[in-house]
Amino acid sequence: MVLLESEQFLTELTRLFQKCRTSGSVYITLKKYDGRTKPIPKKGTVEGFEPADNKCLLRATDGKKKISTVVSSKEVNKFQMAYSNLLRANMDGLKKRDKKNKTKKTKAAAAAPAAPAPAPAAAASTATTAAAAAAAQ
């Protein structure tokens, strides 16, 4: 498990997403972290350990390569913006529902820059999305 700095983590995460475009999954885990570096013994007391309240642990893997990072309240603003953009940019292979969402054109236009022309049938839209994903690679 490689512990990285926030920026490096984001770079590596992008790489993971790109690697798994053709096959495979990307797993991301998020958990609150209190800063412990040693396991807490069942019996006995902890030696001078102060649980921190303002950190969280982010892990990512593609099944083979593992990366992780710790985010604290100081970095969260910057990190979160970059992280959100990363997720939105990379998780673009999903189907677009255009049957009901004619009024949501503005949202779609803002969120998906590479959106192709909407296809009416579900089967056609899958093919279009797959073609768009292949073209985007």
Add this chain to the structure above:
Amino acid sequence: MPQYQTWEEFSRAAEKLYLADPMKTRVVLKYRHSDGNLCIKVTDDLVCLVYKTEQAQDVKKIEKFHSQLMRLMVAKESRNVTMETE
């Protein structure tokens, strides 16, 4: 292991689960580009809530939810914070 069909129910239950015990709860996100699906799981190792989707419109919701939880975890205040669900 309840699997939710609506995002609204899932996010409410997940937020509740996290607030009940922040240290125990974790969020797992699984994305498969080849199959075009996304799965989010929130669990405290006793209860496990899952939401799966293939819709592009859910990506934004899930990503926002993920960020909201991250903010909650990193916030120092221990008062009861209610998240704004869409």
